[in-house]
Amino acid sequence: MPLRSDWSSATCPIARSADVLADPWVLLILREMFSGRLRFDELREATGAADSVLARRLTSMADAGLVEREGIGSRAGYRLTDAGRETLPILHAYARFSRVTDPDGPWGLTVSCGRCGEVAASVDRCIACDAPLDADSARWARRSMGGAPFALTGGASA
């Protein structure tokens, strides 16, 4: 990306991860991919990103090993790699910040634990039942998708 520094080889682990992941569009693309939207046209519709914006982000995400392209033609899409699935705590940390600093806000996304069902009070661990809160065990409920909790893409089914 022009006019941006390159932190991919920084020794600070915050700076290294931020190089690709500290970008609002990348976070929204990951949110949609965890929600099961894996095709280019689905991602475009769900994020509202322009084609060029979306294509550029998907390329940088693929270069960083977060997603892989699969399929051809009209069935082409993307899948989250293992590294891509490890971004979940970053998304949860952003979501949690909004809830903590604006508790009355109208929240379109709620994170809960797939084991005990409690709404998440931590970014990566269920405080209620002490289970890890990862891409396998977390459940999301999104108002724009009907509001029922669902397992994340590639996660164990509910």
Added chain:
Amino acid sequence: MPLRSDWSSATCPIARSADVLADPWVLLILREMFSGRLRFDELREATGAADSVLARRLTSMADAGLVEREGIGSRAGYRLTDAGRETLPILHAYARFSRVTDPDGPWGLTVSCGRCGEVAASVDRCIACDAPLDADSARWARRSMGGAPFALTGGASA
């Protein structure tokens, strides 16, 4: 910022937080402020940001209620607000992503628990002693600052 969408009123809590916080410079500025660097010239030196880049980010962080300007003249600086201190799990989530996806990387920053001393295995909770891992209780060790664990700005002393 030009050419960027405004997500500050989005109902998705990820998008709302991302509006100001999904920016590498903002994350580096927060890293330095948690490390005790609170004056403009200290922040400039520690992040390597140009004056205009740093000033613009500090303005957007103040507008978002993350920092407050204090003092005048050569002693002018910034302090983290309560909301600013709530960004810590976001920084920890980025740091943890680097460690999980590249365990052998040369890490310049290590997070540990101020209560039991264990290196953090979660973003916001100590897995070893079950204490919350927040701006009061977390300790950082930074190679560029001598490598000894220190309490974060405004946190309880070690």
